[in-house]
Amino acid sequence: MVTTTPSWIDLDGVANMRDLGGLPTGDGGAVRPSRLLRSDNLQDLTDEDIRLLVEDHGVTDIVDLRTDMELHITGPGPLQQVSTITHHHHSLFPAEQPISTKDALVLPWHGRKDEPRDDNPTASHYLSYLAERPDSVSAALDVIATSDGATLVHCAAGKDRTGTVVAMALSVAGVPREEIVADYVASTERSERIVQRLSAVPGYAENLEGVPLEAHHSRAETITRVLDAIDTDYGSVAGWLEANGWSADQVAALRAKLIG
Template sequence: MGKVTSQSSTEPRWIDLEGVANMRDVGGLPAADGHTVQPGRLLRSDNLQDLTPEDIRLLIERHGLTDVVDLRSDVELRITGPGPLRDFDTVVHHHHSLFPDDKEIDTRDVLVLPWHDTDEPKLHDNARASHYLSYLARRPDSVAAALEVIATSSGATVVHCAAGKDRTGTVVAMALSVAGVPREEIVADYVASTERTERIVHRLERLPGYSDNLRDVPMTAHHSRPETITRVLEAIDADYGSVAGWLRSVGWSEDQIAALRDKLVA
């Protein structure tokens, strides 16, 4: 593999709300055939538990939010409880955990992961990429379902997990790949979460179930490195030809793939 970069001509479209640390709209990224990913179609975020009434008003009225894809585990949901968006009938919630059996998962499995135990960047990237690929191997139903929501929602979909960078980063990178976004732009979008690392970690440290797991983990262990998502996408290409090929392997039709692409760029 050649040198990996995260250079992008597109600045992240941050959505700065009081109750989140890592929310942005992926609109504005270049896509295939001269198209551009349209704003107000796909948002990505850390968890939504702390949204204020004003945050919610802005998401619904300014950003057109209609659907929420929550990638967190059942355990995480039980610990933190339902978020305030649950009170709004105009927003549809979709819970698609990326873990195979939530009864056997605790938050250490979510937040204290193999790459936290090494200072070697290559090992760090390999461990994280392998973990991301396990989502596809162990919960292809949830990955495909999350992408289906993006394709079929009536307005903007926000995809989120706890930090908004690993589980969310994998699903968003796959969606952008189907839309024909150049690889370097997908990588740059993934890496952008590093700008918010301290905010993400400090926010999670205040939430029950996360604080103990984050203790003594260096801040750099939470960075979103370009090599990681590059390895994931290259592995998908090697095994399936493309993200679209992976979707075909789990039963998607050409019409469904086209619907996802069109939702993001049309």
């Protein structure tokens, strides 16, 4: 039974930010607050937003899962100017072609204008992150494990790429499956606000045009299928990490960082 509600962080410059602190673990513990935060893109943060993240939530590290193309479209966000924060860029899409002016508004998940578009990412889409960019997934989780303070993981909407990495981290921490799924699904509450933000940004706006809001919902069966597939192939998320070069001590460090 799900026992927690999302710990939303309502800032002026984001639509989908929350602290994973408070989620219970299977052994009676809980994820500690201000260890792992998740969000949509951070381009619109105000000075007060930044103060709250640094001073109240102790953010020291940002994991940005967006592509080079997305960074090219939006430019550097305001947190780039904060000297106490370290930024880590780990795209979950395959290595991209060099950016040109002609292609600057073509994002990797919708291809060219004359190609079919997938408006509803599926579990197989998420699993492609693990198959095609295990280096980035592993590196993102390593940042969470080793950061001095809180790690804030984000992508564009804060639900698909971010949802995959966060679900894996919570699994290692021992959070029960139903709680992980509930956290993933919680982004649906913010779908309208997420779409409104992205619809004002070139590149994203074209991709969102004509797509029904329901297509942006985070469905329980999607992340469930991803975690089930990892369990089937590797026994657990910890098993996936060890298959990708992690030691047992590194896995233990990730769990300890989140619940220690």
